[in-house]
Each structure stands twice: as C-alpha cells, then as structure tokens.
Amino acid sequence: MNRRPATIKSQAEIEAMRTTCKLAARILKMAGELVKPGVSTEEINEAVHTYTVEAGAIPAPLHYGADVARGIPPFPKSVCTSVNDVICHGIPSSREILRDGDIVNIDVTCILDGFHGDTSRTFLVGEVRPEACRLVEVSYECMMLGIETVKPGTRTRDIGIAIENHAKKYGYGVVEEYVGHGIGRNFHEEPQVPHYRSRGENPRLRPGMTFTIEPMINLGAKETVLDPDDHWTVRTADGSLSAQFEHTILVTDHGHDILTDWAKLS
Ligand code: MF3
Ligand code: CO
Ligand code: CO
Numbered sequence: 001m002n003r004r005p006a007t008i009k010s011q012a013e014i015e016a017m018r019t020t021c022k023l024a025a026r027i028l029k030m031a032g033e034l035v036k037p038g039v040s041t042e043e044i045n046e047a048v049h050t051y052t053v054e055a056g057a058i059p060a061p062l063h064y065g066a067d068v069a070r071g072i073p074p075f076p077k078s079v080c081t082s083v084n085d086v087i088c089h090g091i092p093s094s095r096e097i098l099r100d101g102d103i104v105n106i107d108v109t110c111i112l113d114g115f116h117g118d119t120s121r122t123f124l125v126g127e128v129r130p131e132a133c134r135l136v137e138v139s140y141e142c143m144m145l146g147i148e149t150v151k152p153g154t155r156t157r158d159i160g161i162a163i164e165n166h167a168k169k170y171g172y173g174v175v176e177e178y179v180g181h182g183i184g185r186n187f188h189e190e191p192q193v194p195h196y197r198s199r200g201e202n203p204r205l206r207p208g209m210t211f212t213i214e215p216m217i218n219l220g221a222k223e224t225v226l227d228p229d230d231h232w233t234v235r236t237a238d239g240s241l242s243a244q245f246e247h248t249i250l251v252t253d254h255g256h257d258i259l260t261d262w263a264k265l266s
Helices: 011-034 041-054 130-148 156-169
Strands: 080-083 086-088 103-112 115-124 180-182 189-193 210-213 216-218 224-226 234-236 242-244 247-251 256-258
Touching: 011 041, 011 103, 011 115, 011 247, 041 080, 041 103, 086 103, 086 216, 086 242, 103 130, 103 242, 115 130, 115 242, 115 247, 130 156, 130 210, 130 216, 130 242, 130 247, 156 189, 189 210
Parallel strands: none
Antiparallel strands: 080 086, 080 103, 086 234, 103 115, 180 189, 180 210, 210 247, 216 242, 224 234, 247 256
16 A cells, blocks of 8 residues: 555546446456356456456456565466455465355456456355355445445545444454555555544545445454465455455545446446
C-alpha cells in the first residue's frame, strides 16, 4: 500500500473504471459457470487467462507482487482460487481438483486501458453442508452491508463496523490482515478499507473515490497463516472454512455505485 491520499477519479477515469469493472464481472461470471466437481483450479485459471486476453485486457494477478527483499516471488497465475480453509491468494493448480462439498472463492482482477477492476465470489461445489452454505451467505451479506454504508462523508471505519457487527452475530471470525483497497491505475492504492472496527487511519469517503470491499469471514477464529513454501496462500490458523466476496465500489455524489455488479451484466 502506498501512503499517498486516495485519488479522486475524473469523469473520464470513472468511465474507464466502469468499463474494466464490467469486464471483471463478466470474467467472474464465466469462471463461476465452470465450477463443478472434477474441475481443477488450473482449468479455471486457463479459462480466465484466455477470456481476459481475448477481451484485450491483462490478468492483473499474473506476475504481481514480487518483493525481492522479503523473498516473495511474483504471483504465478492469472486468478486466485481459494478452496475451503484457504482465505485468499490461493494458487490454481492442475493437482487441485474441486470435490463435491467444497467451497471455492474465485478472485478476478483485470487491467483494461490502464485501469483495474477487482471482484470475487465464493461458489459452492455440488452439495455443500448447511453450515458452510450459511457461512457463504453471511459473507455475502457482510459485503453488502458494508457497501450500503458507502456515501460521501461517511468513513472507512463505518464499513468495517457494519461488516464486523453482522459476522459477530454468527460467531464468525473476521480476517484483519487483508483489507479492501483503493483501486484505479494501481491494483492496490489508498485508502485501506478494514473489514472490522479498526483503530487505524479513518478517512472520510468523497465522490470519485474507487475502492474494494472484500470481507474474508472464517467459520472459526480470525487468525491466519501464510504458506511458508509458496509465500502466497493464506489459510485459517485453525483449519476452519473461510468465505469471501468482493466488489469494486465508486463513491457517487449521493451514495455509491457497485461497478462490478454481476446483476447489471447485459
Ligand atoms: N485480488 C486480490 C485482492 O482482492 C489480490 C490478489 S494479489 C495476487 O486484492 F497477486 F494474489 F493476485
Ligand atoms: Co481486492
Ligand atoms: Co480481488
């Protein structure tokens, strides 16, 4: 995350964000249609890669995020696929086959004409046990309740409070280490958008800001573990299931627009 203030997008930049976000939503919809028992997460990766490139866009995860000083390699694939206890940043693999009863988050980010669109959903694979279905439903509700707070003048913390309050009713853990983020020409920019009642920076929202809301909700405790071998895969510390939904949001003069709205696809 850079420490510059959140950018306010111009009318032209907002139009570019609308276009790239609509593409991200389309890619995610296509990817979701592939989810069924027996499919590998690498097959999903290949479909996302091909669809993105054919649309004239770039898959943002591919080769993203290397940090030589910290020994972090670039992300090796074009989409994140996070199965069951994987919270986020799961790496697609031909050895990872989706099975009946799994849940899988697919997180799509594309770059079109220099602007990023970022959206994810958790999909059910075949017949999923009720406890896991409820986690997925409540995670979606958490994201939507966070989104509903967004309008000029409210603050990032209001988003986190709405999300945390809902998750707490069910005893779920809200992940703190990974947060929503400003987005535009950069994949990750200011502001940070925690999904809990954070005591950190708490900027006011202003028209023209674009950022994601992407709560990660655990059936058990909120604590996370980073895979020591691949340096990307984030899992729940207690092995419990985790679900996530993500939209890219624009702050408008009187409220917000969901730029990656899957329902708005023509
Ligand atoms: N799409 C993720 C997010 O919502 C970030 C993935 S970074 C990657 O912020 F390198 F793993 F792709
Ligand atoms: Co994001
Ligand atoms: Co994302």
